[in-house]
Amino acid sequence: MSDHEQRHLSSLRGQSGDALPPVEQHAQQYETVRNAHETELIEDYVELIGDLIRHRGEARAADIANRMAVSQATVSKMIRRLNELGLVTSKPYRSLFLTEEGQKMAETSRARHDVVLHFLRALGVDDSTARIDAEGMEHHVSDETLSIMQRFTEQQRNP
């Protein structure tokens, strides 16, 4: 690897803030985030489809497009992918269903989402802000943090 950085340990200057983590750890942080990004959208679609089915009895492409603020063509393409991934089943021009696996993913996602959302509210964040933040944060919260959030929320409720 012959790390160029080694030659610059030198003179400690502007030491505000934490030190840099070791290279391997730092690299792993970024990799984790990149991996999360890959599954994120998939999970969002599956979660939304699950929510639509649960709340309205069915999930149609047009509803997804409206709620995601995305074109119908994009949704159509995405559904093909979800199909290939074995997460949904669909017949052309018909509404969607989640496979076993899709349902599992939808539930997990939804559970995560709820924990984060309720945690933010318990922290004192305004509802509409909490919703937006939760949507973005949910895919980046580890199981460990998630369970701490859950405990915190419960304590808040039963003081």
Place this chain on the structure above:
Amino acid sequence: MSDHEQRHLSSLRGQSGDALPPVEQHAQQYETVRNAHETELIEDYVELIGDLIRHRGEARAADIANRMAVSQATVSKMIRRLNELGLVTSKPYRSLFLTEEGQKMAETSRARHDVVLHFLRALGVDDSTARIDAEGMEHHVSDETLSIMQRFTEQQRNP
């Protein structure tokens, strides 16, 4: 808009969890997340470049590649983009500098990052997990939530 959904208010089934938010709000959540994604990577690069400069006196493409766990070619391409965006200045085969604007972005990102990281630690999350989560979460935390996190962390420190 002629919302198809309207025709399915019907029979409330499986009412676990919160109701769906109104379409406009829901759409805005997803849009916010999509927008965050666009700037996220840019901010990560700029933040890392700032950190490298601060801690080692200079930022070189190879160091960035190592720390991001990404190929040098990818970094090179990204640097060109950062250049076009007026965030860094660079001469071929030389190390990088942040422009005024780049510095501002680096500082803001770093501040956000620190608030989230310290908050997670204050919550009781293990250090290495907190680092990973903070890296993913920082771009999805609103100003409102951020300041609540900061207050929480301070209270934790001065009980």
Place this chain on the structure above:
DNA sequence: CAAACAGTTTAGCCTTGGCTAACAATTATC
């Protein structure tokens, strides 16, 4: 000082996830 090595860039490829426009199917309405 020439050769070897480390670092950087370029070229060219791939996948994702957006978009619009044109077309096809289904559903609603007269």
Place this chain on the structure above:
DNA sequence: GATAATTGTTAGCCAAGGCTAAACTGTTTG
């Protein structure tokens, strides 16, 4: 039941962010 409106699909475009391989530059060292 024919036609209009809505919904869904396909084709083809684009930018972003990865990658590898090859070329080039700068630095170190025998």
